[in-house]
């Protein structure tokens with residue numbers, strides 16, 4: 001396991017020196033070293049000589065635009081974690097976020113100006129936790145050693161050696177504040193590279209034909225954990241299903257067999273799949289999803305609002321839950337656009353009899369909004385980050401914690 005614990009360093013590029021100053025103070029308050037630059041030239045010089053672990057980048061500057069900076073950072077294989085900032089609306093921020101991802105950059109979040117100090121503070125604290133845990137949170141395709149690490153042979157070995165762990169993130173009932181379930185999320189604890197996040201090995205597993213093997217491993221591990229700790233409770237377990245598995249007619253039988261092995265009733269399992277994957281091949285998908293439903297499994301449409309949408313399919317396919325993409329939820333308190341989107345999704349979902357979960361709840365304001373709008377379940381860093389099995393079991397014993405006063409949960 002790589003135990004390189006780096007001193008967290010935030011390099012800021014914002015043409016407004018006051019904003020830079022403000023961010024330096026926040027970062028230093030959470031034990032980051034921080035440096036503010038106002039010019040692209042100084043920024044790139046500091047990038048080379050000072051080697052920041054984090055970058056905060058304003059999109060709109062007079063001498064160079066932020067998108068060009070992102071392109072140059074991508075070209076230089078920058079490994080710092082990036083926070084994109086701008087005062088020009090969440091749509092532009094979201095587009096920049098996607099563009100940065102295409103350049104292979106690690107973008108932790110976007111911030112709309114003006115942002116609350118608390119928002120930046122919690123962002124920095126969260127990513128410092130990853131550094132301090134001794135794991136270099138790695139974008140596999142950007143770091144040569146990690147890139148070499150993700151191969152067919154190493155992935156198969158990792159599955160066999162149980163280096164691919166399942167972590168769990170709670171889902172909270174918006175009305176009562178009680179624990180409603182957990183989402184299982186894959187983590188590769190690579191002995192040399194450190195923690196590799198699923199976005200960097202799940203697509204590889206899909207392309208290389210290893211996804212079924214990986215899914216079976218994840219389901220088996222997650223259901224074992226679930227039956228160990230929650231056989232006496234009525235919470236549910238959500239698991240992600242890859243797009244590539246949706247044409248595999250054996251999937252339903254394999255999932256049934258894993259449920260039986262661990263004596264978990266199928267109606268306590270929710271399978272999450274993305275809108276796009278759930279809807280590309282309508283006939284096979286409908287057959288497969290119907291088989292899964294008949295066997296008692298619940299189906300959830302993930303990342304709703306970002307993929308390929310078809311109202312007809314949404315009505316036709318046997319979903320029981322709709323998950324609002326975190327892109328809309330993260331900045332909901334600051335963005336009227338996001339508020340409108342979420343309101344519309346809740347209305348649409350409820351009119352179709354679906355339960356609505358919002359993911360990406362990072363602050364109390366977002367949770368309050370979801371409660372007020374009648375959202376059913378909420379998930380996000382404000383409640384808890386994904387945790388390993390032992391930590392998640394421990395966490396639920398203490399829930400609800402001081403973070404969430406019970407008074408906040410009472411609906412008027």
Ligand code: C2E
Pocket residue numbers: 108109169184185186197198199202218240241242243272302303326330359360361362379380381382386
């Ligand atoms: P997803 O299914 O949309 O999962 C939610 C992602 O949002 C997780 O990222 C989670 O850690 C992150 N998240 C949760 N709360 C917050 C929050 O408040 N703020 C922010 N910024 N992020 C939050 P993660 O674990 O990196 O997973 C990424 C994606 O990888 C998942 O997105 C899912 O599509 C895929 N994935 C994860 N595990 C599996 C798996 O076992 N099988 C398959 N097929 N895909 C998986």
Ligand code: CA
Pocket residue numbers: 183240272302
């Ligand atoms: Ca999911």
Ligand code: CA
Pocket residue numbers: 302303323325326359
């Ligand atoms: Ca999602």
